[in-house]
Amino acid sequence: xxxxxxxxxxxxxxxxxxxxxxxxxxxxxxxxxxxxxxxxxxxxxxxxxxxxxxxxxxxxxxxxxxxxxxxxxxxxxxxxxxxxxxxxxxxxxxxxxxxxxxxxxxxxxxxxxxxxxxxxxxxxxxxxxxxxxxxxxxxxxxxxxxxxxxxxxxxxxxxxxxxxxxxxxxxxxxxxxxxxxxxxxxxxxxxxxxxxxxxxxxxxxxxxxxxxxxxxxxxxxxxxxxxxxxxxxxxxxxx
Amino acid sequence: xxxxxxxxxxxxxxxxxxxxxxxxxxxxxxxxxxxxxxxxxxxxxxxxxxxxxxxxxxxxxxxxxxxxxxxxxxxxxxxxxxxxxxxxxxxxxxxxxxxxxxxxxxxxxxxxxxxxxxxxxxxxxxxxxxxxxxxxxxxxxxxxxxxxxxxxxxxxxxxxxxxxxxxxxxxxxxxxxxxxxxxxxxxxxxxxxxxxxxxxxxxxxxxxxxxxxxxxxxxxxxxxxxxxxxxxxxxxxxxxxxxxxxxxxxxxxxxxxxxxxxxxxxxxxxxxxxxxxxxxxxxxxxxxxxxxxxx
Numbered sequence: 001x002x003x004x005x006x007x008x009x010x011x012x013x014x015x016x017x018x019x020x021x022x023x024x025x026x027x028x029x030x031x032x033x034x035x036x037x038x039x040x041x042x043x044x045x046x047x048x049x050x051x052x053x054x055x056x057x058x059x060x061x062x063x064x065x066x067x068x069x070x071x072x073x074x075x076x077x078x079x080x081x082x083x084x085x086x087x088x089x090x091x092x093x094x095x096x097x098x099x100x101x102x103x104x105x106x107x108x109x110x111x112x113x114x115x116x117x118x119x120x121x122x123x124x125x126x127x128x129x130x131x132x133x134x135x136x137x138x139x140x141x142x143x144x145x146x147x148x149x150x151x152x153x154x155x156x157x158x159x160x161x162x163x164x165x166x167x168x169x170x171x172x173x174x175x176x177x178x179x180x181x182x183x184x185x186x187x188x189x190x191x192x193x194x195x196x197x198x199x200x201x202x203x204x205x206x207x208x209x210x211x212x213x214x215x216x217x218x219x220x221x222x223x224x225x226x227x228x229x230x231x232x233x234x235x236x237x238x239x
Numbered sequence: 240x241x242x243x244x245x246x247x248x249x250x251x252x253x254x255x256x257x258x259x260x261x262x263x264x265x266x267x268x269x270x271x272x273x274x275x276x277x278x279x280x281x282x283x284x285x286x287x288x289x290x291x292x293x294x295x296x297x298x299x300x301x302x303x304x305x306x307x308x309x310x311x312x313x314x315x316x317x318x319x320x321x322x323x324x325x326x327x328x329x330x331x332x333x334x335x336x337x338x339x340x341x342x343x344x345x346x347x348x349x350x351x352x353x354x355x356x357x358x359x360x361x362x363x364x365x366x367x368x369x370x371x372x373x374x375x376x377x378x379x380x381x382x383x384x385x386x387x388x389x390x391x392x393x394x395x396x397x398x399x400x401x402x403x404x405x406x407x408x409x410x411x412x413x414x415x416x417x418x419x420x421x422x423x424x425x426x427x428x429x430x431x432x433x434x435x436x437x438x439x440x441x442x443x444x445x446x447x448x449x450x451x452x453x454x455x456x457x458x459x460x461x462x463x464x465x466x467x468x469x470x471x472x473x474x475x476x477x478x479x480x481x482x483x484x485x486x487x488x489x490x491x492x493x494x495x496x497x498x499x500x501x502x503x504x505x506x507x508x509x510x511x512x513x514x515x516x517x518x519x520x521x522x523x524x525x526x527x528x529x530x531x532x533x534x
Contacts, residue, residue, distance in 0.1 A: 048423060074425030086420035088413040098406060099413050103425030105406055154425065 001026040001189055002047070002158060007056030009046055016042040018213045019056070024158070029180070029190045031200035031221065034210035035233075040193045041083055043210070044160045047191075048080045049073040060158070074103045077157030083166060083193075085147040089136030093127055096135050096146055100153025113153070120149040123179060141172035148179065159183070162193045177203060201225045247378035249499040250492065255384045255453075257491020258391035259446050263468020264475065264483035265398065266442035271478050272415035273435035275334050279341045280321060282465025283348035284443025287314050289456030290352060292448045293361050303366060311444045317348070318440025322433050352458035363451035387449045394445060395484065402480075411435065415478075467494075470514050476527025485525060490514070 002024040009017045017039045024030045034040050045051040047058060049070040057064050065073055088096050097120065101113045121128040124145040130138060135146060144164055151159060161180070165173040173196070180190060181203050194200035201207050201221045209217040209230060217230065224230055263285065270278040291310035295301040301309070321344055329340055366386045371379040402408040414421040414431040422428055446468070447461060454460070471490045475482025490510050497509035517525065 050419065050422065069427070070422040071425045071427045074423065080423050082420065082423060086417050086423070088416045088420065090416060091409065091412060095409050095413075099409055099421075099424050099426070102406065102410055150424065 001028075001061060002191070003057075003059040004043075004047075005057050005059070007043075007046060007053045007058065009042055009051055009053045011039075011042050011051065016213050017046070017053075020210070020213075020215050022208055022215070024189065024191060026189055027184075027187060028206065029184050029192060029204045031197070031204035031207040031224075032191060032193045032210060033195075033197040033200060033207055033224075033230075035195070037212075038210040039213040040210055041162055044080055044082075044162050044191070044193060047073075047078060047160060071103070074154060077155065078160065079151045079154045079156035079158070080160040081147050081151040081162060081164065083162035085143050087135040087143055087146060087150070090134055092132055093135055093138070093146055094131040096150050097127075097153050100150035101155075103154055116153055116155065120152055123152075123182070124149055141168050141175070144168060144172075144176060145179075148176070152183075156188060158189045158191065160191045160193075163195060164192070165194065165196050165199065173199070197230070198225070241377065244377035245499065246496075247374070247376055249495045251378060251380055251384060253492035253495030254488060255387050255491070256450075256495060257471075257488035258387050259450050259464065259487070260468045260471040260490050261484045261487025262391055262394060262442050262446040263464060264472035264487050265394075265480065266439040266446070267469055267472045268478050268480060268483050269435045269442070270439045271472075273411065273432050274326075274337070276337045276341065277469070278436075278439060279338070279465070280318075280345040280348060281439060281443050281468070282461040283345050283352070284314050284318060284440050285447035285461030285464050285468075286352060286456070286458055287317065287348065287461075288444030288447030289363065289451040289460055290356050290361075290447075290458060291444065292451055293363050293456060294356075296363060297361070303364070307448060310448055311441045314444035314447075315437040315441040318436040318438075318443075319433055322436035326436070327429065327432075349459055349462075356458050358458060360455045360457045362455050363448070365452040381453075383449075383452045387453075390445065390449050394442070398480070407434075467510070470511065473524055474514050474517055476524030479524070479526045482524055482526035489525075 004020060004022040006019045006021055007017060008015065008019055020043060032040050032043065042051055046053055049065065049068050049072070053066060058066050060076060060078060065076065088099065097117060101116070104113060126142055127146055127149055130142065135143065138146060148164065164176050164180070168176065177199055180192065184190060192200050192204060201224055204221040207219065207221050207224045208215060209224070217224065217227065263281065266281050266284065267277065270276065288310055291313050292306055295306035295309060296303055325340055325344060326337060329337060365381070365383045367382045369381060371381050373379050402412055410421065410426045411431050411434065413424065414426055414428055418428050443461070446464065447456065450464070467490060468487070471486035472483050473486070474490060475484070475486025493513050494506045494510045498506035501509065521527070
């Protein structure tokens with residue numbers, strides 16, 4: 001579904017990614033792991049078309065999307081839930097969700113969109129109680145749920161999740177993780193960026209490890225969880 | 240005339256001029272919210288609205304209502320062209336440079352208008368006659384004042400509906416809050432900015448057209464009105480829509496009461512003095528709140 005080949009990019013004059021390649025199959029959850037500044041977010045922004053690469057191609061369903069504008073890429077069904085949520089703070093919860101379906105405004109009927117709206121409120125019941133509230137008044141966990149909900153309103157074929165557990169209490173984090181599992185069951189393909197490598201690998205099928213802009217390791221999630229090198233660097237020594 | 244009647248008269252005049260400042264302030268706010276820049280070409284939108292109206296209604300004898308909408312669309316188009324050309328293709332995206340760019344564009348538009356229409360003050364017919372209507376209490380109001388109020392209220396209601404109820408309006412607000420997140424939601428930021436310039440053009444034109452029958456119009460009437468509208472926007476809290484209305488009305492009332500009760504020579508000074516005072520006490524304006532998130 002997604003084939004990234006030999007991509008390099010600069011971020012603020014520094015080489016952020018060096019000849020990265022990655023393949024994601026449809027229906028798969030891929031975990032992208034790495035420390036701060038490893039280039040994970042840059043990679044997501046390249047896929048979303050916000051950052052442009054100096055070399056390489058990004059093929060989505062057989063089409064090179066490197067030259068596409070961000071809105072065109074959203075139109076194709078690649079939707080990013082950015083790190084730090086980036087909600088529209090002064091707008092209400094409901095408005096945030098409606099804007100998530102912006103790209104579908106012409107092609108799809110209102111019924112489908114309102115069905116998805118109901119579905120998202122089932123997924124995140126707490127949002128249903130806050131519809132008229134300004135997004136910036138929500139708690140951190142609620143904001144993350146809204147950010148994911150807004151992303152889902154776009155009916156993603158490929159969902160890019162950037163650090164969804166960042167800054168959340170463990171219990172809320174568990175809830176978010178279980179939601180990701182549920183989305184997979186519904187058939188959404190997910191590229192999950194996480195610093196919490198263990199949690200990510202537990203729900204992922206495969207994983208890639210980025211380090212200082214280079215791809216260090218890749219493999220099945222179970223192999224990576226057992227990998228000694230990785231354990232030292234990212235997984236802590238809990239197991 | 241009794242004192243109370245005089246006061247009533249000043250208040251009517253103040254509200255009228257304040258309504259116009261409010262519309263102009265809205266035009267400044269819409270572009271500011273979408274782009275972060277102060278668009279000084281807003282002043283020219285006002286002049287052009289008046290002059291288009293004059294050309295169509297007086298020179299070409301077009302029906303006033305039709306002339307009104309053609310002028311509005313024409314100035315909206317000029318606003319859109321400014322964005323599609325110089326603003327979008329400026330090599331620097333720095334706010335301060337773009338602001339200076341709008342000052343340059345403003346000069347070009349004004350110069351062109353001067354070549355086209357000359358420097359004379361010209362009149363535009365009132366929308367429905369000049370016979371004053373006497374209000375109980377003794378104050379009088381000319382029909383054009385009622386038109387100004389009615390059109391202003393309608394413009395405000397339409398803007399409110401657009402920004403609160405339509406997906407496009409919500410998308411514009413979203414873009415103002417966070418451009419990156421808007422792009423990630425599939426909103427074309429360029430298109431939102433384009434719309435904001437077209438909207439501001441239309442608003443400036445409306446302001447210029449509704450005041451023209453009262454004060455006459457010329458190629459540069461927009462400068463003072465534009466600056467007052469800008470002051471109203473700052474007074475209310477730059478970027479804030481309710482603030483624009485409040486700021487416009489306060490400024491209009493102060494000017495009118497100041498001119499009537501103290502001296503008409505000081506009317507601009509009084510208005511700007513109050514503006515400075517408010518900004519000393521509340522630097523973000525009356526309804527301004529903390530820095531909005533911009534990423």
